[in-house]
Amino acid sequence: MKSNIPPKVAETLKEIGMTSAQAGWDCHGTYVLLHKALEKVSVKFNIKFDKPEVLERNSEKRIASLLVMGHMGDKSEWSIGEASPSNNKNSYPYAMAEKRAKDRVILKLIGLHGDVYAEDEADSFKKERPEEIKGGTNDNPDQDDLPKATFINLDGSKKDEKGIEMIKEVFVQFMPTTDNRADLVGFWKNNKEARDVLKDKSPKDYEEVELAFRKRAEEITSTKENN
16 A cells, blocks of 8 residues: 655654654554654654643543644744543553643654654554554553653653653552552553663662552552452
């Protein structure tokens, strides 16, 4: 199937070293970009994000709405990401809301918003994703929906305290919400790069995150044994 890829999208993919087949797929005439491709775009163009602003949250009803602001040089854009049972089938509404908002912001900053869509804009996009690229970089497709602290970009020339704080916050906020060992361990493995950054740039914060991981693992095991 021939993909409808706008020239500017093709140029952007060339800059991040990905082919159109690696970065996305044609969905009924509209090119859809993988989240991992947009992560590469974020790094390539040095896009940085402020701490998301929570507009609405209801863990019991699995509803989350976040406002995300991103910056690329002197250009700034914002977007709102929303997730609820009506538009999100996984168990991570906060992570999904953040991914949707950040992906839109990236597309706005590089001038591609409206030309293509990010894969998490709608569950229907993933249903049309070709078999050969289902699951992204993970063996388990569900792992793509686990939060990733590696989305935070740090300035390699100096310690970016705000970035470190945001990485730590992703760990500290998400781990207590996991109710099974598979999700907890999957999240931990999915964020190896972020853990390495945290361990290198802020050993004290890394120790706190590691302790929180072990504590939650023990709590899950204890709860399972008592049931």
